[in-house]
Amino acid sequence: MSIILKNATYTYMAKTPFERTAIKDINLEISEGEFVAIIGHTGSGKSTLVQHLNGLLKPNQGMVMVNGVDLHQKGEAAKAAKRRVGMVFQYPEHQLFEETVYADIAFGPKNLGCPEEEVDKRVRRAMEFVHLDFATYQDRSPFQLSGGQMRRVAIAGVVALQPQYLILDEPAAGLDPCGRDDIFTKLIDLHKKTETTIILVSHNMDDVAKMANRLIVMHEGEISLDGPPQEIFKHTEALKAAGVDVPQVTALLNRLKVAGLDIDEHILTVDDAVESIVASLRRKKSC
Amino acid sequence: MLTDITIGQYFPGNSLVHRLDPRMKIMSLLLLITAIFIVNTPMAYGLICFFTLVTILLSKVPMMMVIKSIKPLWWIIIFTVLIHIFTTPGEAIAKVWILSITQEGIQQAALMSIRLILLIILSSLLTFTTSPITLTDALEKLLTPFKKFGLPAHELAMMMTIALRFIPTLLEETERIMKAQEARGADFSSGSIVKRVKGMIPLLVPLFISAFRRADDLAVAMEARCYRGGENRTRMKVLCITSVDYKAGIVMIALLIGLFVLKVHGL
Amino acid sequence: MNQLIKVENLQYIYNENMANEFIALHDLNLTIHEGEFVAIIGTNGSGKSTLAKHFNALLLPTSGSCIIDGIETNSSDKLWAIRQKVGMVFQNPDNQIVATLVEEDIAFGPENLGVPSDEIKSRVDNALRAVGMEEYRKHAPHLLSGGQKQRVAIAGALAMQTKCLVLDEPTAMLDPQGRLEVLETVKNLHKRLGITIVYITHFMEEAVEADRVIVMKNGSVLDDGAPRAIFTQVKKLKELGLDVPLAAQVAYQLRKTGIKLPADIITDEELVVALCQSF
Numbered sequence: 001m002s003i004i005l006k007n008a009t010y011t012y013m014a015k016t017p018f019e020r021t022a023i024k025d026i027n028l029e030i031s032e033g034e035f036v037a038i039i040g041h042t043g044s045g046k047s048t049l050v051q052h053l054n055g056l057l058k059p060n061q062g063m064v065m066v067n068g069v070d071l072h073q074k075g076e077a078a079k080a081a082k083r084r085v086g087m088v089f090q091y092p093e094h095q096l097f098e099e100t101v102y103a104d105i106a107f108g109p110k111n112l113g114c115p116e117e118e119v120d121k122r123v124r125r126a127m128e129f130v131h132l133d134f135a136t137y138q139d140r141s142p143f144q145l146s147g148g149q150m151r152r153v154a155i156a157g158v159v160a161l162q163p164q165y166l167i168l169d170e171p172a173a174g175l176d177p178c179g180r181d182d183i184f185t186k187l188i189d190l191h192k193k194t195e196t197t198i199i200l201v202s203h204n205m206d207d208v209a210k211m212a213n214r215l216i217v218m219h220e221g222e223i224s225l226d227g228p229p230q231e232i233f234k235h236t237e238a239l240k241a242a243g244v245d246v247p248q249v250t251a252l253l254n255r256l257k258v259a260g261l262d263i264d265e266h267i268l269t270v271d272d273a274v275e276s277i278v279a280s281l282r283r284k285k286s287c
Numbered sequence: 288m289l290t291d292i293t294i295g296q297y298f299p300g301n302s303l304v305h306r307l308d309p310r311m312k313i314m315s316l317l318l319l320i321t322a323i324f325i326v327n328t329p330m331a332y333g334l335i336c337f338f339t340l341v342t343i344l345l346s347k348v349p350m351m352m353v354i355k356s357i358k359p360l361w362w363i364i365i366f367t368v369l370i371h372i373f374t375t376p377g378e379a380i381a382k383v384w385i386l387s388i389t390q391e392g393i394q395q396a397a398l399m400s401i402r403l404i405l406l407i408i409l410s411s412l413l414t415f416t417t418s419p420i421t422l423t424d425a426l427e428k429l430l431t432p433f434k435k436f437g438l439p440a441h442e443l444a445m446m447m448t449i450a451l452r453f454i455p456t457l458l459e460e461t462e463r464i465m466k467a468q469e470a471r472g473a474d475f476s477s478g479s480i481v482k483r484v485k486g487m488i489p490l491l492v493p494l495f496i497s498a499f500r501r502a503d504d505l506a507v508a509m510e511a512r513c514y515r516g517g518e519n520r521t522r523m524k525v526l527c528i529t530s531v532d533y534k535a536g537i538v539m540i541a542l543l544i545g546l547f548v549l550k551v552h553g554l
Numbered sequence: 555m556n557q558l559i560k561v562e563n564l565q566y567i568y569n570e571n572m573a574n575e576f577i578a579l580h581d582l583n584l585t586i587h588e589g590e591f592v593a594i595i596g597t598n599g600s601g602k603s604t605l606a607k608h609f610n611a612l613l614l615p616t617s618g619s620c621i622i623d624g625i626e627t628n629s630s631d632k633l634w635a636i637r638q639k640v641g642m643v644f645q646n647p648d649n650q651i652v653a654t655l656v657e658e659d660i661a662f663g664p665e666n667l668g669v670p671s672d673e674i675k676s677r678v679d680n681a682l683r684a685v686g687m688e689e690y691r692k693h694a695p696h697l698l699s700g701g702q703k704q705r706v707a708i709a710g711a712l713a714m715q716t717k718c719l720v721l722d723e724p725t726a727m728l729d730p731q732g733r734l735e736v737l738e739t740v741k742n743l744h745k746r747l748g749i750t751i752v753y754i755t756h757f758m759e760e761a762v763e764a765d766r767v768i769v770m771k772n773g774s775v776l777d778d779g780a781p782r783a784i785f786t787q788v789k790k791l792k793e794l795g796l797d798v799p800l801a802a803q804v805a806y807q808l809r810k811t812g813i814k815l816p817a818d819i820i821t822d823e824e825l826v827v828a829l830c831q832s833f
Contacts, residue, residue, distance in 0.1 A: 087470040095467040097492035111472025178795035504649035511642040523661035
């Protein structure tokens with residue numbers, strides 16, 4: 001079970017003076033259960049890439065397969081395969097339209113043709129996942145909620161589709177640190193509990209480094225690096241070329257290492273970093 | 288793609304036609320359109336066509352672009368031609384099924400299509416050679432005399448500027464919301480008409496909300512920059528009539544006199 | 555130093571006397587001097603934006619007063635003088651640009667003020683140069699990047715010859731590249747032109763660059779001081795739901811394990827130096 005991109009190339013406004021190739025000959029496989037982060041600066045092609053994964057864009061060349069089904073073949077199989085992949089766009093609260101929170105979250109499952117009780121079950125589960133109390137919020141208008149709550153309703157609307165693969169494009173953009181941590185905790189939860197494959201698009205290394213077990217760095221429409229976070233951060237030159245920073249923790253540990261401290265610079269969380277610094281200082285003192 | 292649509296496209300340049308005062312261009316366009324609907328002889332049309340051709344050459348806008356501007360309205364032209372060919376009474380020269388083609392019909396169809404094509408080409412020449420902002424400026428100036436009758440000239444021009452500024456932004460937004468709802472299983476392209484109209488709600492509601500939010504933000508931003516209507520407002524670029532405009536005016540008058548003479552002599 | 559912004563016992567209530575009445579600002583006191591670079595931090599709903607809108611008379615106090623360069627914002631006949639002195643830049647770069655050409659947009663403010671045509675031209679030139687956007691003067695705003703749009707918005711305020719720039723989360727919707735662009739532009743304007751800056755942000759690495767940081771909570775000022783004094787209070791900021799610079803946090807946690815470090819570390823550099831000295 002996986003999503004496969006084979007030699008996928010996509011060009012915007014082909015055959016006009018504004019022609020621009022967004023992704024070039026991409027080969028990629030994302031397997032079930034992974035937590036992938038796609039990183040790159042604006043215009044690197046990351047948003048175009050993920051829109052291929054659920055068939056919103058059709059590659060000019062190459063193919064996209066979900067669980068072995070070509071997304072752009074005719075018939076029901078391709079439709080069903082597309083539904084395996086859920087997509088949360090940037091600022092998803094802008095897509096809310098129903099009168100109540102319940103109705104908005106139910107929109108997706110209803111389109112899938114779920115029976116009434118199944119819709120109800122999914123809405124409850126999705127609201128629980130984003131920590132919105134069902135009794136309090138189900139009949140509220142989504143437009144009277146705070147920005148962070150609206151974002152959660154919108155994400156619940158996609159989670160209720162119960163996709164096997166969930167793509168999120170900058171889900172924390174514009175939120176305050178509280179809201180950001182909140183969303184990321186929920187995602188880690190979802191990944192652990194339901195084994196949903198998570199594909200996170202971001203331009204912020206600090207946010208994703210701790211969560212993802214695989215990083216894909218995009219640069220000028222191509223994949224420049226692909227691997228586990230610790231591996232990726234060794235390639236400082238390639239990262240710099242792609243316009244992506246190493247996480248702040250990595251930067252700090254690198255400086256300490258240069259200054260002569262014996263520490264593991266591949267650590268990604270603050271707590272581990274502190275531990276490593278303490279251990280290294282103890283070693284120094286003891287000898 | 289939606290973002291491919293270009294409304295009031297501007298072809299940057301510095302030709303003679305670009306440099307003309309926009310008010311001059313708008314007035315000339317209005318006069319020419321009137322003339323096109325009054326005259327009806329091949330001679331007169333020849334004269335207007337010649338004038339149009341010279342203007343295109345002077346504007347240095349590529350001929351391909353001019354021809355392309357007709358494209359979106361191609362169907363209307365064909366439709367008009369067919370209607371005229373088949374419905375004008377007169378001497379039948381051929382019969383197709385129950386419809387007859389008449390000599391007068393062909394003449395009428397040719398006349399109408401030339402009129403339409405000239406109309407489109409001349410109007411696009413105005414937008415090709417005049418930037419949107421100068422165009423709205425000129426409209427504001429031309430409408431100012433009507434302020435006495437309660438016409439909000441400044442407000443109309445400001446609305447037009449803002450509309451031009453936000454069309455691309457809103458088109459982009461439409462595309463994004465469409466994709467987002469499609470990802471939630473919405474279907475915009477199949478089913479009966481009623482179903483399709485209903486299917487538009489998930490697109491239209493967010494779009495309206497977004498447009499209102501943008502309008503709100505913009506109003507605050509404009510207020511913060513001391514906007515208070517057209518009173519006491521100055522402009523960075525002041526429109527001014529130069530000798531080129533006088534010369535162009537003389538050419539226009541000569542053309543109109545020429546057309547008038549042809550009309551009087553029935554040519 | 556001249557007091558540019560003086561806020562006294564300011565209270566602001568949204569929807570006063572209605573069912574959904576909401577007190578956004580409580581009895582707030584604050585003075586900002588000419589030439590300062592002040593960052594305001596706080597979670598969503600702490601009243602930052604509401605306060606910022608008072609500086610430009612977009613909102614008027616329910617009670618108390620807000621005085622800008624000696625003029626009370628309540629005096630409606632001086633409204634335009636106040637707005638000319640304090641320029642605003644908002645969060646969404648798309649929703650504050652009015653015109654279809656960069657230079658026309660920058661001219662919008664001076665045009666409203668009734669500045670003569672020739673002077674507008676020179677002001678637009680200067681403003682474009684100050685934000686480094688000269689080569690984009692004939693571009694359509696919707697084709698620019700987020701960071702560039704915000705720089706155009708800043709130039710629009712500069713062209714009104716404002717004394718003070720109030721930026722309300724100008725980088726919240728930008729990518730790292732755009733954030734850097736905007737911050738550098740703002741720092742530059744503060745240093746070169748001596749413009750007073752009020753910078754609202756969620757990003758601590760931006761707030762650290764200011765001379766003074768104000769922390770807001772529930773509509774009042776919780777803390778006010780130099781970045782070093784504010785950001786070393788790691789526990790307090792974390793409880794508020796705010797970020798702290800990484801170095802400050804690591805130093806705080808190291809101190810808890812018993813390692814002796816100076817109490818005022820906020821940059822990586824300082825932490826590295828301090829740690830090297832401790833062994």
